[in-house]
Amino acid sequence: xxxxxxxxxxxxxxxxxxxxxxxxxxxxxxxxxxxxxxxxxxxxxxxxxxxxxxxxxxxxxxxxxxxxxxxxxxxxxxxxxxxxxxxxxxxxxxxxxxxxxxxxxxxxxxxxxxxxxxxxxxxxxxxxxxxxxxxxxxxxxxxxxxxxxxxxxxxxxxxxxxxxxxxxxxxxxxxxxxxxxxxxxxxxxxxxxxxxxxxxxxxxxxxxxxxxxxxx
Amino acid sequence: xxxxxxxxxxxxxxxxxxxxxxxxxxxxxxxxxxxxxxxxxxxxxxxxxxxxxxxxxxxxxxxxxxxxxxxxxxxxxxxxxxxxxxxxxxxxxxxxxxxxxxxxxxxxxxxxxxxxxxxxxxxxxxxxxxxxxxxxxxxxxxxxxxxxxxxxxxxxxxxxxxxxxxxxxxxxxxxxxxxxxxxxxxxxxxxxxxxxxxxxxxxxxxxxxxxxxxxx
DNA sequence: GAGCATACCTACTCGTGCGTAGGGTTACGC
DNA sequence: GCGTAACCCTACGCACGAGTAGGTATGCTC
Numbered sequence: 218x219x220x221x222x223x224x225x226x227x228x229x230x231x232x233x234x235x236x237x238x239x240x241x242x243x244x245x246x247x248x249x250x251x252x253x254x255x256x257x258x259x260x261x262x263x264x265x266x267x268x269x270x271x272x273x274x275x276x277x278x279x280x281x282x283x284x285x286x287x288x289x290x291x292x293x294x295x296x297x298x299x300x301x302x303x304x305x306x307x308x309x310x311x312x313x314x315x316x317x318x319x320x321x322x323x324x325x326x327x328x329x330x331x332x333x334x335x336x337x338x339x340x341x342x343x344x345x346x347x348x349x350x351x352x353x354x355x356x357x358x359x360x361x362x363x364x365x366x367x368x369x370x371x372x373x374x375x376x377x378x379x380x381x382x383x384x385x386x387x388x389x390x391x392x393x394x395x396x397x398x399x400x401x402x403x404x405x406x407x408x409x410x411x412x413x414x415x416x417x418x419x420x421x422x423x424x425x426x427x428x429x430x431x432x433x
Numbered sequence: 434x435x436x437x438x439x440x441x442x443x444x445x446x447x448x449x450x451x452x453x454x455x456x457x458x459x460x461x462x463x464x465x466x467x468x469x470x471x472x473x474x475x476x477x478x479x480x481x482x483x484x485x486x487x488x489x490x491x492x493x494x495x496x497x498x499x500x501x502x503x504x505x506x507x508x509x510x511x512x513x514x515x516x517x518x519x520x521x522x523x524x525x526x527x528x529x530x531x532x533x534x535x536x537x538x539x540x541x542x543x544x545x546x547x548x549x550x551x552x553x554x555x556x557x558x559x560x561x562x563x564x565x566x567x568x569x570x571x572x573x574x575x576x577x578x579x580x581x582x583x584x585x586x587x588x589x590x591x592x593x594x595x596x597x598x599x600x601x602x603x604x605x606x607x608x609x610x611x612x613x614x615x616x617x618x619x620x621x622x623x624x625x626x627x628x629x630x631x632x633x634x635x636x637x638x639x640x641x642x643x644x645x646x647x648x649x
Numbered sequence: 650g651a652g653c654a655t656a657c658c659t660a661c662t663c664g665t666g667c668g669t670a671g672g673g674t675t676a677c678g679c
Numbered sequence: 680g681c682g683t684a685a686c687c688c689t690a691c692g693c694a695c696g697a698g699t700a701g702g703t704a705t706g707c708t709c
Contacts, residue, residue, distance in 0.1 A: 250557075417643065
């Protein structure tokens with residue numbers, strides 16, 4: 218029953234704030250490797266170098282823990298992007314910096330990205346949270362496009378704009394996935410490629426050239 | 434202990450092939466609603482109007498069952514696309530028909546799409562299967578772009594082409610997700626929008642206009 | 650240095666859900 | 680009409696993992 222003879226405790230006592238971050242680190246790692254359901258609280262606790270009840274005491278149930286991961290990683294990503302893309306720059310410059318920051322983040326936080334996009338998406342309880350974040354990004358991209366077009370005296374229906382923005386965000390996520398899976402890939406180069414597809418392609422399109430389905 | 438008084442069996446005896454399809458239908462439905470882990474074999478069996486041991490007898494373990502779902506839905510989708518996009522058509526026509534068939538399929542099989550993309554992606558055991566399918570699509574799209582460009586006398590490095598194709602496939606999946614979530618959305622219209630982004634945008638880009646990162 | 654909050658543990662309970670044992674009934678060939 | 684194979688069931692065993700009970704040690708305040 219006696220836990221440990223009171224001589225030299227093998228573990229260090231650390232302040233709550235520190236342990237919480239360690240736990241989140243471990244949780245993100247394990248969730249991203251195993252997936253939400255397959256991950257066990259025991260493994261997470263173990264990986265954090267702590268016992269399970271501590272995790273429950275600090276971060277709550279498994280679902281709450283996952284949400285906390287989602288929140289931390291999502292906030293970090295958003296901050297990385299927002300910090301890079303100052304709103305007073307011209308649209309193409311903003312887009313470029315935003316993309317570079319984004320791919321940089323994904324390259325440096327592959328685990329976080331996996332949690333965010335590969336896991337959260339499949340599990341109902343969290344899909345909403347994710348969708349909201351994505352909606353914000355679509356809005357930002359649509360805003361950029363709109364701004365750039367107005368500057369050239371053109372105007373496009375909002376719905377149309379949003380769909381294009383949606384497609385661009387999807388393309389970006391897709392390349393991010395690719396990046397996360399290829400350790401040797403260069404974030405900067407990937408960002409350049411995406412910039413090509415997004416800026417040159419979409420701007421061209423919205424400037425006037427339109428494809429229409431054949432009569433048949 | 435006696436199962437049922439031998440008078441009128443409440444269930445029909447059906448040949449294996451039929452029951453298997455019913456089970457798969459139920460499995461796709463339940464997996465897409467709950468996710469792989471949260472789905473229970475009991476619920477699937479129940480939904481199929483059959484008892485659990487039958488599912489094990491015909492389709493094997495839960496993992497095997499999921500793979501079977503993946504296989505059926507994936508094959509159906511590929512066939513729908515391949516059947517529409519005959520290889521002797523011009524590239525833009527092929528792309529258009531392929532996209533229309535794809536979005537038509539997603540619109541008609543929202544459950545299947547959810548299983549395929551939202552679930553399979555998160556769970557390690559199936560991610561590979563999915564990645565292979567996606568790789569085939571990327572290859573096809575890259576082939577189309579390449580063909581169209583050669584016809585106009587231009588040539589592009591294969592790696593570059595593949596990344597663009599990857600982005601386009603990602604954009605398409607993204608719109609498919611959007612379509613699956615919006616019951617009121619029109620597949621045909623969505624296909625037209627994607628066609629705009631893909632054909633006009635990408636072709637334009639690959640024809641010469643290129644964006645390059647600023648010196649800073 | 651007594652009291653109290655905080656950090657931390659081991660060792661459970663208990664539900665849930667996969668997979669199976671063991672057996673019953675209908676159709677079909679011969 | 681009789682075996683035998685194909686269908687189909689109810690009712691479990693059993694492992695795994697979420698969450699908790701109950702207790703110990705350490706540092707900080709006064």
